Amino acid sequence: MAGLSDFVLPITLVGILGYGIFKGVDVFGEFLTGAKEGLTTVVNIVPAIIALMTCVGMFKASGALDGIVWLFSPVAAALQLPQEVVPLAILRPISGSGALVIYNDILATHGPDSFIGRVASVIEGSSETTFYTIAVYYGAVKVSKTRYTLSASLSADLVGFVMSAFMVRMIFGF
């Protein structure tokens, strides 16, 4: 599987560029336009990362993060989740940049190829910023009564988190 997964990015790149040329697209010019839009995205997220890196960094240094992990460890144990990913699971639906900061910190602390690092990667890769999405989409059409949207989304997130740990155990045999 490891060998096969190394093909994914190069094939995607060549496939999309090749399809673009086949369709008569100026692939280099369009790439440059898109990459420039990417820079705007980066400029937009960096201030949020600075804010969150600072408050998450303080939270971790003060020992409060250990407190949260300890507080939720029975829940994590019941769901078969490693307790170190609990802060990520809590922040993931609320803040995309916050989750990114915590995720990067987990990789630095536990290593990307550890059980914890892999579970955190799968959680980060298989979920979205639920609250933000709901706010943007319903806000755009002025819907205030969202009915069961939040409960359905959050149960989907929870099942995703539990499945993340389960799948890492299945595939990597921890």
Added chain:
Amino acid sequence: MMKWIFFGLCAISLLFGAGLGRMGEVSSAVITSGGEAIQLGLTLAGAICLWSGVMRVASQAKLTEQISRLFSPFIRLLFKGLSPKSEAAQAICLNISANLLGLGNAATPLGIAAMSKLSELNGHSDTASDHMCMFVVLNTASLQIIPTTIALLRANAGSASPMEIMPASWAASSASILTGILMVKLLSSLRGRKGSLLYGRA
């Protein structure tokens, strides 16, 4: 929401740091975190620009439209009663294929377009329709096939195989999406019955 998280995390850190005698560590976190954030931003910048460029090529080549054609039978199943030829259904298909490709910048405007079409069908009510709930729940689940940002951060942290988590990620996403769909179907039929009871009484 975010202002309370920002302030709350800082204030709680102050209390814990003072209580546990770890103010030295807390203080140095304040000093160094900004720089670390810029470093993380720089790490992300290259990959974000690269994939924004590639995905711009994909959308100019109308790849999103091609993929969205594959998805229309699936959409028909999830959005019962919505004509597959309607503008709403087309916007939904485009949004979902943009999400699959990881085209975050394109997916959001397409999604908002789909929401406003669904809102038209719903008489611009301030209460979400079942179709709207289904659509938003699909968007709160991750549909991205290739997690480029995660692969980058894993590689950066020294992973031997940054992409190896992909199959696990697909399985977890699928379970999550399936749960979302089932919850929407279940909750909409429950509320639907309650609604018809009320109408019956009136």
